[in-house]
Amino acid sequence: MRSETALIHRFRDSRQQHGAVNPPIVHASTIRFPTLEDLDREHEVRSSYGLHGTATHFGLIDNLSAMEEAFDSHLVPSGLAAITLPLMAFLRTGDHLLVPDNCYGPTRRFADTVLQKLDIATTYYPPAAASETIAELTNPQTAVILLESPGSDTFEMQDVAAIATMAKARGIKTIMDNTWAAGYYFKPLQHGIDVSIQALTKYVAGHSDCLLGLIAAKTEADWKQIDKVHRAFGTGHCSAEIAYLAARGLRSMPARLALHQDNALKMAHWLESQPEVLKVHFPALESHAGHALWKRDYTGTTSLFAFELPNRNRKKLAEFLDNLRFYGMGYSWGGYESLLVPKSPQTTRPYSGWDNDHQLLRIHVGLEHIDDLIEDMDAGIKRYLA
Ligand SMILES: Cc1ncc(COP(=O)(O)O)c(C=O)c1O
Numbered sequence: 374m375r376s377e378t379a380l381i382h383r384f385r386d387s388r389q390q391h392g393a394v395n396p397p398i399v400h401a402s403t404i405r406f407p408t409l410e411d412l413d414r415e416h417e418v419r420s421s422y423g424l425h426g427t428a429t430h431f432g433l434i435d436n437l438s439a440m441e442e443a444f445d446s447h448l449v450p451s452g453l454a455a456i457t458l459p460l461m462a463f464l465r466t467g468d469h470l471l472v473p474d475n476c477y478g479p480t481r482r483f484a485d486t487v488l489q490k491l492d493i494a495t496t497y498y499p500p501a502a503a504s505e506t507i508a509e510l511t512n513p514q515t516a517v518i519l520l521e522s523p524g525s526d527t528f529e530m531q532d533v534a535a536i537a538t539m540a541k542a543r544g545i546k547t548i549m550d551n552t553w554a555a556g557y558y559f560k561p562l563q564h565g566i567d568v569s570i571q572a573l574t575k576y577v578a579g580h581s582d583c584l585l586g587l588i589a590a591k592t593e594a595d596w597k598q599i600d601k602v603h604r605a606f607g608t609g610h611c612s613a614e615i616a617y618l619a620a621r622g623l624r625s626m627p628a629r630l631a632l633h634q635d636n637a638l639k640m641a642h643w644l645e646s647q648p649e650v651l652k653v654h655f656p657a658l659e660s661h662a663g664h665a666l667w668k669r670d671y672t673g674t675t676s677l678f679a680f681e682l683p684n685r686n687r688k689k690l691a692e693f694l695d696n697l698r699f700y701g702m703g704y705s706w707g708g709y710e711s712l713l714v715p716k717s718p719q720t721t722r723p724y725s726g727w728d729n730d731h732q733l734l735r736i737h738v739g740l741e742h743i744d745d746l747i748e749d750m751d752a753g754i755k756r757y758l759a
Contacts, residue, residue: 376440376557377627384436398617399427424609433620434610437577440623441569442562443589445596447603448610452552452572455586457483459568460517462602463546466492468516471507473531474724475500475524477550481721499724500529501663504539511543520566521550523663526716526735527725528654528678530663533670537565546595555707557630558673562591568599575707576675578615579622579629582708585611629709629740630675636746637676637738643747644680649758651681651731676738677706679716681731682757690715690732693757699741699749711739711746732757 374382385396401423406412415421419431426434430448438446449455456477464470472484474497484495496510507518518540522531533549540547548568549561555576561569569589571577578585588603590596603609610616641655653660655678656667667674694702700713716735719727727733738746 380436380440380627381624383439384432395617395621396429396432398613399429400613401427424607425604426610427613429613429616429620430610433616433623436620436623437556437573437587438589440560441556441587441589442560442591443569443596444591444593446587446589447596447599448573448616449586449588449603450608450611450615451584452570452574452586453477453479453483454608455570455572455588456480456519456548456550457487458602458606458608459548459570459588459599460484460488460519461606462599463517463548464488464491464493465516467514468493469512469514470495471510471515471518472497473500473502473519473521473524473529474498474722475527475529475718476519476521477525477552478721480519480521480550497722497724500524500527501531504532504535507536508539508543511545515543515545517546517548519548519550520561523553523656523667526679526718526733527727528656528661528663530656530661530666532666533559533561533566534564537567541565552707553675553677554671555626555630555675556587556589557626558671558675562589564670567591567595572707573619574705576630576633577623577626578619578707579626580618580708581705581710583611583615583618583622585615585619630673632740633676633738634674636740636743637674637678639743640736640738640746640750641678644750647754649682649754651683654679654681675707677735679733679735681729681733682754683731685730685732686757689757689759692759693753696756697749697753699739699745700736700753706737708737709740711741712737 420426434446537547547566549566551561551569552571556571571587573585573587644650645653656663657674700711713736716733
């Protein structure tokens with residue numbers, strides 16, 4: 374069965390749902406046990422309390438675990454929680470953590486506040502660093518290497534397999550933020566990564582109306598270690614309604630991604646052909662420094678990337694962005710509508726060497742007609758340059 378078909382047909386059974394196509398939304402705090410013997414064996418059931426999930430969560434978890442080729446997974450109430458929770462599971466006081474300099478911003482905030490308070494030291498490594506460079510930054514206390522490829526806002530690629538092999542040889546756990554690939558165009562657990570996380574908020578939910586995250590573990594031992602922290606923190610998964618919406622989104626995700634991909638490639642090529650556009654940061658383009666890695670490892674591209682215009686100019690930027698017809702200005706991404714936001718990596722990243730005076734813009738290419746998107750972008754860039 375191919376992946377598109379598998380995501381549609383797995384983990385639902387109309388016969389058990391009175392013929393309905395979609396599984397029901399199951400709400401629960403109390404889970405009842407019919408006999409004392411059943412109660413005595415509560416640890417043998419998948420959930421003995423609503424906090425630990427209902428059938429709605431498990432249908433989504435099982436479909437995602439199969440997609441990620443994981444032993445098992447946990448849901449959490451946001452993509453950010455999918456990053457912080459496994460870090461709490463694998464780190465203890467005195468440990469050292471390695472994080473890419475182009476990580477999702479709040480990941481850095483978590484490391485610099487909560488982890489620092491626990492005396493867990495973080496070193497930020499250059500975004501496209503080779504595994505040998507990262508190896509030089511390890512020390513006997515290094516317990517986790519976090520990866521994010523392509524990284525946030527500037528989209529540098531990492532050699533995931535090489536970093537995972539280096540980490541394994543040193544007994545270091547690897548956790549990868551794989552949100553960009555939607556867990557679909559790249560499967561970190563196939564490339565030696567221990568834990569693959571993603572913000573399901575983005576392409577899986579796909580409609581800009583849900584927040585939730587996935588933590589997918591390759592081995593039972595890692596899943597259990599994460600499970601202990603998941604239970605201890607009491608965040609549970611997400612609400613049953615949110616799990617339902619994400620499960621529904623997942624079934625149509627490959628079809629949406631195909632159009633996102635098509636539109637993104639057309640937009641990126643058009644931007645690249647514009648003389649005023651200084652650079653397009655998109656691994657699916659041949660001009661990108663990480664294109665060979667993308668081509669080697671990824672089976673497709675999603676639709677988030679960035680480009681540079683000359684001369685940062687706030688007034689011109691407002692004329693460009695405030696008058697767009699089809700692009701929303703706002704955070705998050707992965708929904709059906711296009712988004713465009715200015716970014717300033719120079720303000721937060723010591724390693725990335727982002728010291729030019731260009732204006733960086735991050736684009737999420739949605740599912741609108743590409744000609745409308747290009748026309749709107751063309752008019753906007755002309756306003757910026759006028
Ligand atoms: C790469 C990446 N990882 C994680 C997250 C966090 O997801 P959430 O907004 O669900 O917390 C985001 C959100 O923008 C992201 O861009």
